[in-house]
Amino acid sequence: MASNLSLHLSFLVSTLFIVTTLSSHKHTTLLNVTSSLHQAHQILTSTPNLLEQSTPTTTPTPHLLQSSTSFSLHLHPRETLLNSNSPNYKTLVLARLARDSARVTSLHLKLQLALTSLARSDLHPTRPEDLSAPVSSGIGQGSGEYFSRVAVGNPPKPFFMVIDTGSDVNWLQCKPCSDCYQQTDPIYDPTASSSYAPLTCDAQQCQNLETSACRNQRCLYQVSYGDGSFTVGEYVTETVSLGSGSVNRVAIGCGHDNEGLFVGAAGLLGLGGGPLSLTNQIKATSFSYCLVDRDSGKSSTLEFNSPRPSDSVTAQLIKNQKLNTFYYIKLTGFSVGGEAISVPPETFDVDQSGAGGVIVDSGTAITRLRTQAYEAVRDAFRRMTQNLRSAEGVALFDTCYDMSSLQTVRVPTVAFHFGGGQTWNLPAKNYLIPVDGAGTYCFAFAPTSSPLSIIGNVQQQGTRVSFDLANSVVGFSPNKC
Numbered sequence: 467m468a469s470n471l472s473l474h475l476s477f478l479v480s481t482l483f484i485v486t487t488l489s490s491h492k493h494t495t496l497l498n499v500t501s502s503l504h505q506a507h508q509i510l511t512s513t514p515n516l517l518e519q520s521t522p523t524t525t526p527t528p529h530l531l532q533s534s535t536s537f538s539l540h541l542h543p544r545e546t547l548l549n550s551n552s553p554n555y556k557t558l559v560l561a562r563l564a565r566d567s568a569r570v571t572s573l574h575l576k577l578q579l580a581l582t583s584l585a586r587s588d589l590h591p592t593r594p595e596d597l598s599a600p601v602s603s604g605i606g607q608g609s610g611e612y613f614s615r616v617a618v619g620n621p622p623k624p625f626f627m628v629i630d631t632g633s634d635v636n637w638l639q640c641k642p643c644s645d646c647y648q649q650t651d652p653i654y655d656p657t658a659s660s661s662y663a664p665l666t667c668d669a670q671q672c673q674n675l676e677t678s679a680c681r682n683q684r685c686l687y688q689v690s691y692g693d694g695s696f697t698v699g700e701y702v703t704e705t706v707s708l709g710s711g712s713v714n715r716v717a718i719g720c721g722h723d724n725e726g727l728f729v730g731a732a733g734l735l736g737l738g739g740g741p742l743s744l745t746n747q748i749k750a751t752s753f754s755y756c757l758v759d760r761d762s763g764k765s766s767t768l769e770f771n772s773p774r775p776s777d778s779v780t781a782q783l784i785k786n787q788k789l790n791t792f793y794y795i796k797l798t799g800f801s802v803g804g805e806a807i808s809v810p811p812e813t814f815d816v817d818q819s820g821a822g823g824v825i826v827d828s829g830t831a832i833t834r835l836r837t838q839a840y841e842a843v844r845d846a847f848r849r850m851t852q853n854l855r856s857a858e859g860v861a862l863f864d865t866c867y868d869m870s871s872l873q874t875v876r877v878p879t880v881a882f883h884f885g886g887g888q889t890w891n892l893p894a895k896n897y898l899i900p901v902d903g904a905g906t907y908c909f910a911f912a913p914t915s916s917p918l919s920i921i922g923n924v925q926q927q928g929t930r931v932s933f934d935l936a937n938s939v940v941g942f943s944p945n946k947c
Contacts, residue, residue, distance in 0.1 A: 493804030494876040497894035499869045499905065505759065506555045506900050537709040538769040539614045541629065541755060556860075556902035563861045565611075566831040566922075572691045573632055573792075573827065574916050580789040581820050611829060611923060612757060613731055614768055617707035618718070619659030625651050625732035629755070629768060631828040631933075634740035634791050635675070635689050636706075637697050637719030638733025644723045649732050656720060661705040663715070671717040672701055674741050687719045695726030697733075706744075708770070713748050737828070738791035745770075745935070754932035755828065756947035757923050759895070766947045774932040778941030781884035783933070788820030793933060795940050796885050797824045797919070800839070802846040803878030809839045814919060822917035826931065826940055830922040832862065832912050840913035843880070847909055850878040860901045863908035867898075870905030882921075890942045896925050 613626045618638060625638055626649075639646045641655045656662040665672050665685040672678055672685035678701065679686040685701040699721040706716040721733065736743045737753065745753055752774065756766040781795040797814045800807040813836055816823035835843065844865055854875070857866040869875060880897050882890040899910045910924050930946035 493879050495879050495891075495894045497869075497875050497877055497898055497907075498873075499875060499907070500873045502895055502900055503903065503905060507903055535711060536769070536771040537711055538767045538772070539616065539709055540765045541757065541768050542613045542626075542765045543611065543758060554903060555900065559901045560861055562831060567862070568691075569632075569830050570834060570914070570920065573825075573830065573920065574918060575691075576632075576791070577789055577821075577918055611831060612755075614735065616735065617712075618654060618704050619656075620661035620705050621659075622705070622707040622712070623652075623654065623658075625654065626730065628731045628734045629737055629828060630734055631737045631793060631826065632791065632830070633689075633734060633736040634738040634743040634746075635687065635719055636716065636734065636736050636742070636744055637687075637689065637699070637721050639724050640699055640720035640722055642722065646721075646724055647726075648730070650730050651732050654720070654732065656702070659704065661703075661714065662720075663703045665701050665703060665717065671703075671742060675701065689719065691726075696724075697721040698723040708748075716744070716747050717742055739793060740791045743791075745933075751936040752932060752934045754930050754941075756930040757828070757927050758947060759927050774934050774939075774941045775930060775943040775946050778930075778932060778943045779884070779888045779890040780886075780934075780939045780941050781888065781890075783935075783938040783940055784816060784823065786816050786820050786823060792825040792827070793940065794823045794825050795921075797882060798885055799883045800843050801879070801881045801883065801889075802843060803850045805846060806883075807839075807842045807846055809842055813839050817917075824919040824921065826921045826926075826933075828923055828926075828931075830920045831924050832910055833922045833925045834912050834914040834916075834918075834920045836917065836919055837913040837915060839919070840911055843911060844909060847878060847880070857906050860906065860908055862912045863901065863910070865909035866901065867907050868905060869907050872905070890929075891944075892925060893928065893944070896927055899924060 612629050614629050615624055616627045617624045627638065639649060639653050641653050641657075643653060646653060666683055667678075667680035667685050669685060672687075675685075675687050677688045677690070679688075686699070687701040688696060688698045690696040697719060699719055702718060702720050703715040704718050705712050705714050706718070707713075719733075737745050740746065748770070750770045752772065753768070753770045754772060754774070755768045758764045758766045781797065784794040784796055786792065786794050794816060798811070799809055814822070814824045834840075848865060851867070854877075855868040857868040859866055877894050877898060880892050882892075884890070897910050898907045900906065901908050914920075926942075928945060928947060930941075930943040932941035932943065934941060
């Protein structure tokens with residue numbers, strides 16, 4: 467009897483241990499420390515010749531794109547275009563984080579100006595001589611993290627352009643330069659293009675600019691960023707070639723004075739929600755991208771009018787009546803290690819004034835959460851990782867670990883929750899990232915005192931993010947690069 471009871475208890479303990487272990491693994495995910503550190507070292511030693519790879523030996527004649535046409539472009543991380551010359555990986559990370567802070571400042575300022583109507587040119591007319599400003603920072607605006615190859619003009623000339631879901635105005639550096647930064651491609655020459663056409667001051671595209679002026683009946687534009695960087699020039703229309711197709715009369719800034727901006731790229735493609743963005747000008751019903759790891763030498767794709775993957779985790783796309791550039795989504799909460807994080811439901815709402823909310827942004831690297839939400843997520847993660855050796859914080863990161871002696875490690879899952887029971891589980895490498903070459907990893911979220919939260923591109927890497935504009939949803943599909 468006693469023997470049977472002992473066997474029965476032993477069986478129960480064994481079963482409980484197995485169930486507990488399986489349950490534990492169900493809410494954990496594996497981080498490959500060795501692989502990510504190897505990749506971090508590789509980015510410092512690789513010297514890709516992306517310009518040579520991306521320039522065709524002959525210039526194709528693109529066909530005219532229709533609004534329903536599906537097409538795609540290659541995307542490249544910043545480091546595949548630029549030789550960073552960083553002495554070590556930590557220096558590279560700190561430079562990235564400095565750019566990222568400038569980027570976040572820029573987005574917050576853009577929203578603040580929109581809410582107070584200070585940026586509206588119809589309320590504050592601008593004189594041509596006012597379209598200039600000193601540069602207050604050499605860091606740059608910070609959204610130059612992913613580039614695509616786009617051709618402009620007739621005949622088409624290829625240029626590397628930053629893609630940016632937080633901007634609307636498309637622009638590129640333009641001869642003659644009063645002040646142009648260094649770029650990889652030759653600077654665009656409007657006299658060499660038969661499709662270059664200046665916009666008049668009464669053109670609708672000119673009226674839609676936040677900051678514009680008029681000189682000799684030609685429209686002038688200015689786009690300023692939160693760190694003091696800016697681009698100024700003529701607002702024109704041009705033929706833009708995307709893949710094997712082209713679009714005529716796309717409104718684009720021909721920047722003669724461009725300071726503190728995106729060294730390496732020729733300009734910017736605005737993929738925001740406003741009327742001047744590329745997506746609206748080509749009347750795209752959807753677009754999507756998959757961002758490869760910025761330490762990877764691989765490329766991915768930017769696609770227009772392609773169907774959203776059937777296995778997408780979807781979030782409702784929300785309109786902010788005060789600012790149509792940003793892509794707001796309905797975020798209901800988080801879980802860490804399978805445990806729901808207690809956050810007041812209104813934390814991520816857009817209020818009646820247009821403040822608050824959560825945006826998905828391709829240019830911001832590190833996800834910013836309102837302080838209360840960040841601390842709740844961070845504290846839960848810390849509590850579940852007490853088995854890991856802690857390390858000192860680095861820059862904006864306050865939760866870091868010494869993984870120098872590890873090859874792989876299991877860590878708690880981190881997940882975003884959306885309406886309708888939709889859950890987006892992040893892979894471990896999207897929230898635990900190396901910050902040096904020695905094995906220090908940090909929890910890649912950060913707090914913000916602003917009511918605006920931002921889902922950044924570190925969290926998006928390896929996931930196809932689909933902006934289904936026709937159905938007002940954003941889809942997240944892991945492993946669809």
